[in-house]
Each structure stands twice: as structure tokens, then as C-alpha cells.
Amino acid sequence: MSSAIVFQAxxxxxxxxxxxxxxxxxxxxxxxxxxxxxxxxxxAIGASPAMVIAREEVQSFVTVANSLLINIGTVYQATSESMxxxxxxxxxxxxxxxxxxxxxxxVLPFRTRIAHELLAFRPDVIRANxxxxxxxxxxxxxxxxxxxxxxxEAALDSALRLAEQYQTIVAVTxxxxxxxxxxxxxxxxxxxxxxxxxxxxGCSLSAMVAALIAGAEDKLLATATACxxxxxxxxxxxxxxxxxxxxxSLLDQLSLLPANVSQGE
Amino acid sequence: MSSAIVFQAxxxxxxxxxxxxxxxxxxxxxxxxxxxxxxxxxxAIGASPAMVIAREEVQSFVTVANSLLINIGTVYQATSESMxxxxxxxxxxxxxxxxxxxxxxxVLPFRTRIAHELLAFRPDVIRANxxxxxxxxxxxxxxxxxxxxxxxEAALDSALRLAEQYQTIVAVTxxxxxxxxxxxxxxxxxxxxxxxxxxxxGCSLSAMVAALIAGAEDKLLATATACxxxxxxxxxxxxxxxxxxxxxSLLDQLSLLPANVSQGE
Amino acid sequence: MSSAIVFQAxxxxxxxxxxxxxxxxxxxxxxxxxxxxxxxxxxAIGASPAMVIAREEVQSFVTVANSLLINIGTVYQATSESMxxxxxxxxxxxxxxxxxxxxxxxVLPFRTRIAHELLAFRPDVIRANxxxxxxxxxxxxxxxxxxxxxxxEAALDSALRLAEQYQTIVAVTxxxxxxxxxxxxxxxxxxxxxxxxxxxxGCSLSAMVAALIAGAEDKLLATATACxxxxxxxxxxxxxxxxxxxxxSLLDQLSLLPANVSQGE
Numbered sequence: 001m002s003s004a005i006v007f008q009a010x011x012x013x014x015x016x017x018x019x020x021x022x023x024x025x026x027x028x029x030x031x032x033x034x035x036x037x038x039x040x041x042x043x044a045i046g047a048s049p050a051m052v053i054a055r056e057e058v059q060s061f062v063t064v065a066n067s068l069l070i071n072i073g074t075v076y077q078a079t080s081e082s083m084x085x086x087x088x089x090x091x092x093x094x095x096x097x098x099x100x101x102x103x104x105x106x107v108l109p110f111r112t113r114i115a116h117e118l119l120a121f122r123p124d125v126i127r128a129n130x131x132x133x134x135x136x137x138x139x140x141x142x143x144x145x146x147x148x149x150x151x152x153e154a155a156l157d158s159a160l161r162l163a164e165q166y167q168t169i170v171a172v173t174x175x176x177x178x179x180x181x182x183x184x185x186x187x188x189x190x191x192x193x194x195x196x197x198x199x200x201x202g203c204s205l206s207a208m209v210a211a212l213i214a215g216a217e218d219k220l221l222a223t224a225t226a227c228x229x230x231x232x233x234x235x236x237x238x239x240x241x242x243x244x245x246x247x248x249s250l251l252d253q254l255s256l257l258p259a260n261v262s263q264g265e
Numbered sequence: 266m267s268s269a270i271v272f273q274a275x276x277x278x279x280x281x282x283x284x285x286x287x288x289x290x291x292x293x294x295x296x297x298x299x300x301x302x303x304x305x306x307x308x309a310i311g312a313s314p315a316m317v318i319a320r321e322e323v324q325s326f327v328t329v330a331n332s333l334l335i336n337i338g339t340v341y342q343a344t345s346e347s348m349x350x351x352x353x354x355x356x357x358x359x360x361x362x363x364x365x366x367x368x369x370x371x372v373l374p375f376r377t378r379i380a381h382e383l384l385a386f387r388p389d390v391i392r393a394n395x396x397x398x399x400x401x402x403x404x405x406x407x408x409x410x411x412x413x414x415x416x417x418e419a420a421l422d423s424a425l426r427l428a429e430q431y432q433t434i435v436a437v438t439x440x441x442x443x444x445x446x447x448x449x450x451x452x453x454x455x456x457x458x459x460x461x462x463x464x465x466x467g468c469s470l471s472a473m474v475a476a477l478i479a480g481a482e483d484k485l486l487a488t489a490t491a492c493x494x495x496x497x498x499x500x501x502x503x504x505x506x507x508x509x510x511x512x513x514s515l516l517d518q519l520s521l522l523p524a525n526v527s528q529g530e
Numbered sequence: 531m532s533s534a535i536v537f538q539a540x541x542x543x544x545x546x547x548x549x550x551x552x553x554x555x556x557x558x559x560x561x562x563x564x565x566x567x568x569x570x571x572x573x574a575i576g577a578s579p580a581m582v583i584a585r586e587e588v589q590s591f592v593t594v595a596n597s598l599l600i601n602i603g604t605v606y607q608a609t610s611e612s613m614x615x616x617x618x619x620x621x622x623x624x625x626x627x628x629x630x631x632x633x634x635x636x637v638l639p640f641r642t643r644i645a646h647e648l649l650a651f652r653p654d655v656i657r658a659n660x661x662x663x664x665x666x667x668x669x670x671x672x673x674x675x676x677x678x679x680x681x682x683e684a685a686l687d688s689a690l691r692l693a694e695q696y697q698t699i700v701a702v703t704x705x706x707x708x709x710x711x712x713x714x715x716x717x718x719x720x721x722x723x724x725x726x727x728x729x730x731x732g733c734s735l736s737a738m739v740a741a742l743i744a745g746a747e748d749k750l751l752a753t754a755t756a757c758x759x760x761x762x763x764x765x766x767x768x769x770x771x772x773x774x775x776x777x778x779s780l781l782d783q784l785s786l787l788p789a790n791v792s793q794g795e
């Protein structure tokens with residue numbers, strides 16, 4: 001296994017700037033819990049979100065989008081059909097797409113099967129926590145809900161294997177984020193534990209990945225940039241008053257990137 | 266074409282006050298992304314929101330509501346049926362209703378067809394951006410997602426024609442809002458560009474229109490009042506820290522109307 | 531009728547502390563309007579929310595959850611099936627569960643029927659406003675939407691009867707909350723009227739009840755604790771700037787419990 005390269009803040013700047021200038025249109029088929037937060041986070045970083053979910057609409061819409069996000073957090077039969085149609089169309093039309101396989105595992109075989117069917121349309125990036133990556137790679141994980149009990153280090157081998165098997169990028173995020181294409185590995189420390197106590201930060205990170213890879217030549221660095229942005233915004237966000245203020249301040253800080261970072265470093 | 270009349274703040278006050286005293290019940294069938302924000306905005310201005318969406322329930326509920334909002338942002342087959350049933354019942358029971366035809370256009374023929382079917386039940390108000398109004402009027406627009414690239418001036422002719430054709434009020438909103446019944450045109454400038462960077466501000470404005478027209482004799486002025494309220498709240502809202510704080514402060518300012526306006530003028 | 535006992539702050543402390551240490555997994559099948567707010571409130575008090583709604587998934591998931599919340603606010607045919615499957619499984623597997631019968635009443639017979647079918651699976655707690663409790667007990671109520679016009683005092687007899695009939699706990703909440711198992715009645719005054727002007731505070735309170743009763747021996751005190759937490763957080767929350775800030779500050783205060791209470795008393 002190659003050793004991880006520490007991602008540098010300077011590598012993120014051109015990608016952050018490009019999103020603001022290009023305002024990519026991000027087609028989101030995501031879970032009901034986080035649709036509002038995801039849209040606001042995409043707007044904050046300069047992208048243009050659009051939640052289009054009807055099976056009659058997803059195929060034509062994905063062809064005009066700059067990238068696609070599929071998140072199976074609250075998947076059910078009807079939405080799974082829209083997801084599969086959209087993923088297939090994205091692959092056929094060379095629209096980059098991101099899979100967030102929320103809560104796959106032995107307790108939830110329905111979504112785990114959907115996730116594997118989606119993998120057949122080869123996402124450009126899989127963004128997940130350690131437990132989900134272990135599950136997709138066929139390993140044991142200790143998770144029950146959406147929170148991972150496993151460290152990202154424990155999932156790194158699985159991430160590398162998944163990346164090779166599906167010729168994709170895998171971002172396994174947690175206390176340290178690892179982003180790999182199966183060969184190079186970027187590592188990003190930092191962030192804040194408060195991120196785990198606001199719903200949708202992981203889901204929104206996957207949406208940010210979709211925004212960053214839209215039109216990017218180096219999708220590995222683009223994915224790492226999204227991870228870096230979330231960690232950095234969490235570090236800069238106000239943690240003085242409680243979780244409500246933190247969530248609002250996280251959005252504030254994302255909306256100020258990259259200006260607030262360059263000032264601080 | 267008649268020239269536009271500049272809407273005056275003083276015209277808004279009685280309508281704002283009346284919503285607070287009458288607390289109208291607003292039946293909302295809106296998109297999944299903005300349901301929470303919409304409900305909070307309606308509560309902030311003094312109305313009582315109720316999201317009732319089952320096809321088994323919409324008809325009986327609309328008859329006890331003071332007005333109805335239909336927003337097709339995340340429409341799919343099942344919800345389109347609820348929307349059509351509700352719109353038909355609203356027309357039959359003389360319950361005023363507002364149509365927000367989110368993202369209609371050539372890329373999305375499914376919802377565009379639904380929007381035209383809804384128009385047959387003659388909404389009291391259509392609240393939309395320029396691209397959507399151009400589409401409904403059969404003109405070309407440059408939009409792909411939910412953001413309009415067209416100016417409201419470019420859509421004013423279409424708005425007038427739509428208003429005449431469907432004997433309705435059209436509010437086409439953007440940098441300048443135009444509100445017309447096909448004869449009189451009110452214009453409202455102001456607001457803030459930050460409104461375009463928080464999801465659901467347009468959708469929530471449509472809900473505010475539904476609240477303002479409930480029981481109002483002059484629905485044109487009532488609609489203009491809703492547009493004025495959103496622009497004014499955006500002007501008063503805190504724009505110092507970023508988009509998270511702005512969205513919270515927008516709700517704050519809406520919840521203080523009209524007291525915060527009369528103080529400031 | 532037994533007279534009500536005033537709930538004491540000291541009774542809440544061990545329950546609040548236990549949620550933070552045990553981080554119970556709360557399976558939520560709730561309405562679309564409040565999913566995000568509910569998840570954030572559960573995270574704020576130390577619980578782990580999971581919104582799993584597919585009929586293919588609810589049964590297996592409820593067996594690994596520590597408790598279940600069912601809220602019928604935006605119920606429709608497909609979700610009603612998931613709710614019934616989950617409630618049945620919860621009863622069979624002895625997973626405690628909470629019913630929030632949003633807006634039951636004569637205007638909405640579909641959901642009222644679903645609520646009665648759910649009652650057959652005997653929830654551990656019913657958390658509702660006065661109008662909903664009156665409806666479930668077969669009395670007349672004056673409500674049309676989700677807001678209750680009836681006082682909790684007027685619903686106390688109905689609450690006691692419901693509690694006996696279904697061998698359950700009933701929490702009827704409003705200006706004064708009453709929590710009863712049909713024999714003992716706890717009363718909690720306080721809170722703030724602003725709670726009625728932020729969407730989802732009642733729905734989220736039901737989710738908090740689910741979190742508090744998970745693994746609790748004394749479910750009556752656990753339920754009262756949840757009610758106390760919401761009222762206390764509302765009292766401590768910032769009401770100086772408007773409803774947007776209030777909602778954020780409510781989350782802040784919930785995330786600081788119980789430390790912020792013991793300091794203040």
C-alpha cells in the first residue's frame with residue numbers, strides 16, 4: 001500500500017475559485033432529511049443545486065447537469081428507480097457522478113443491493129464513512145445506523161480495493177479523511193467533532209464533491225478539495241454557543257471560502 | 266403596454282397587519298427541499314401552514330384552508346395527482362390558490378405538462394422567475410435549472426399575456442419584481458442578491474403570496490405586498506457573516522414585520 | 531381524577547445524562563417538513579437519529595433501534611404501510627415506540643384511520659396536542675390544521691382515558707404539559723409562546739420522547755423529562771432578534787443540556 005500524502009491548502013484554492021466562477025449545475029437525488037441543507041451548502045460554495053427526482057425527469061435533466069449526486073439515505077422503491085435511471089444516463093453521457101451509499105450494511109439489504117446496482121454504473125467518486133466502505137468492499141463493519149464506529153484507517157485497504165475494482169475515486173471520511181484512486185492517497189486531518197453532531201454534513205460533503213469534480217481534469221484533487229473545505233469551514237465555525245449556531249456558522253464559513261482561509265494562513 | 270407603478274411601502278402595511286390578526290390556514294403542497302423553510306416563513310409572517318399531501322386528503326383539506334399553494338419543484342407522478350385534485354377543488358370551492366411552476370421548460374417536459382394542466386384550474390396568482398414565465402407563455406428561455414438567466418423585464422410582456430389569458434395575477438420576480446393582473450403593473454426594486462443564494466426564498470415567497478391573498482379583496486396589492494415583504498426583509502437582514510446568518514436573519518426580519526419597517530422609514 | 535404533580539427539574543437530570551452516555555439509536559418515520567430539524571434535535575440531546583422509511587427496510591431496522599418514532603404529519607398510502615409494518619415489529623420485538631398523531635380529526639379521515647390502526651400496536655407513548663388527544667378519544671375538537679385551539683386542561687380527561695384504554699403514556703402538550711399513564715399525572719408549566727411559531731417543535735418533542743424512553747425503566751418520568759427539556763430550552767433560548775434566531779438558539783440550548791440548566795438554578 002502506498003503511503004498517504006498530506007493534502008496542502010494551496011492545492012485547494014484553484015478548485016474552490018473555479019466553482020465560484022463556473023457555477024456548475026448539480027443534479028441531486030438525495031435523501032429527504034438533508035435536501036435543504038445540501039442545497040444551501042451547494043449555493044454557499046458557488047454551485048447551482050437542482051433536486052429533480054421524478055423517474056420521468058431524471059434522464060433528460062442529468063444530460064444538462066454538470067454533475068450528479070446520488071445519496072440513498074432515505075431510498076425506497078420509487079426513488080431507487082430514479083437513481084438507477086439517472087446513474088445509467090450519467091455514465092452514458094459522461095456526466096461525472098458521486099455515490100453516497102448511506103447506511104449500507106447487513107441490517108439494510110434493500111439499500112445495499114441498490115448500492116451495488118448503482119456501482120455497476122461506475123460512479124466517478126464514492127464518498128462514505130468507514131463502515132459503509134467496509135460494507136461495499138465485503139468486509140465486516142460495526143455500524144447500525146448512519147454513524148460509523150470504525151476508523152477511516154481501518155477502511156483504507158477496502159477503499160483502495162474498491163477504487164481499483166470500480167476504477168473510481170474513494171473518499172472515506174472521518175477524523176482523518178482519505179481520498180484515493182487506488183494508487184495515490186491524500187490524507188486530510190482537522191475538522192471538528194461537531195461535524196458529527198449536525199445532520200447532513202457527510203451528505204452535503206458528497207454534494208460538494210459533485211460540485212468540485214464538475215468539469216475538473218484532476219478529479220482526485222477536486223474530491224480532496226471538497227473534503228478540505230468541509231474540515232476547514234468546521235474549524236473556522238463558531239463553536240461557542242451550541243450546535244444550532246455551529247451549523248449556521250458552518251454555512252457562513254463555506255460561503256466565505258476561499259477568502260476566509262487565505263486570510264487565516 | 267401600460268407602464269409600471271412603483272409599489273409604495275404604505276400600501277403594504279394593512280395587508281401585513283391583517284395576516285397577523287387573521288392567521289390564515291395555508292394548505293401547502295410544495296417541494297421537499299423547502300417544506301421546512303416555507304413553514305417557518307409562513308409562521309414568521311403570522312400565517313398557519315399545513316403540509317397535507319396525500320391524494321386521500323387534499324380535497325377535504327383544501328375546503329377548510331384559507332388558501333392553497335402548489336409548487337412543482339420536486340413533483341413526481343403521485344404528488345402530481347394530489348396537486349391536480351387540490352387545484353380542482355380549490356377552483357370549485359373558491360379557495361384562492363397560487364401556482365409556483367418551478368423549473369418548467371423544454372428540459373423537463375413532465376412538469377411542464379403538469380403545470381399546464383394546473384393552469385386549467387386557473388390559479389389566482391402565478392409566482393415565478395422570468396424563465397418560468399417565458400416558458401409558460403410559450404417563449405424561449407435560457408434557463409436549465411431553477412435559476413433564471415433572463416431578466417424580469419424580458420418576461421414582462423409574457424407576464425401580461427399570461428395574466429390576460431388565464432384571468433390571473435402574475436408575479437414575475439427577480440432584481441425588479443413585476444406584479445400584474447394584465448392591466449395594472451406594480452414594480453418593486455430592492456431586495457438583495459443574497460436572496461438568490463439561499464434555497465427556497467422564491468418558493469417561500471409564493472407561500473407568502475398565498476397567505477397574503479387569503480381573504481383579501483384586492484389580490485393584486487396583496488400579492489405585491491408579499492413581494493415587498495421579502496425584498497424588505499432581505500434588505501434589513503444581516504449580511505455581515507455569510508449565507509447561514511443571512512438566512513436566519515431573513516426569518517428574523519420577516520417575523521418582525523411590519524414593526525421593523527415602520528421604524529426604519 | 532387524580533390531581534397533577536408538578537414535575538421537578540431534579541427529576542430530569544439523570545434521564546438527560548443517560549441519553550448522552552448511551553446515545554440511543556432512534557428510528558424515525560416522521561413527516562417531510564421536520565425531518566432535518568428532528569434529526570438535529572436528536573443529535574443535540576445526544577441521541578443518534580436514523581430516518582429509514584422504505585417498506586423493505588423498516589422491519590429489520592426497528593429491531594436494531596433502541597426506539598421508534600412514528601409521526602403521521604405528511605402520511606400517504608406508501609408511508610402508511612411502512613408505519614404499520616414498523617409499529618407491528620416494534621410491538622413484537624419489544625422496541626419502545628412513540629406515536630405523534632399529527633392533525634387527526636374529522637377533516638382528515640385518512641390519517642385518522644391510520645392513527646387508529648397504529649394504536650392497535652399499542653405505542654409506549656402518545657405525544658400530541660389537545661385537539662389531537664380529544665380526537666383520538668372520540669371527543670369534539672376545534673382544530674383544523676396542526677395548531678390546537680383547545681387547552682391541554684380541556685383534553686386531560688381524554689388523555690387519562692386514552693392512557694387506560696391503550697395501557698400507554700399520554701403526553702398532551704401546550705401551555706401546560708400533562709404527562710400521564712392513566713394514574714399518575716405530571717404537569718409542566720413554562721416554555722415560551724415562540725415554540726408555537728417554529729415548525730416542528732412538537733414533532734421534535736415526540737422524537738425526544740422516543741430518545742428518552744429508550745432503555746428507561748420509568749417511561750413516565752422519561753417522557754416528562756423530554757417535555758421539560760423542550761420547555762426549558764425555549765426559556766433559555768434567545769428571543770431578542772426574531773424567530774430565526776430563536777430556532778437556532780433553541781438547538782443551542784438543547785445541545786447544552788443539562789449543563790446550562792444546573793448553572794441557571
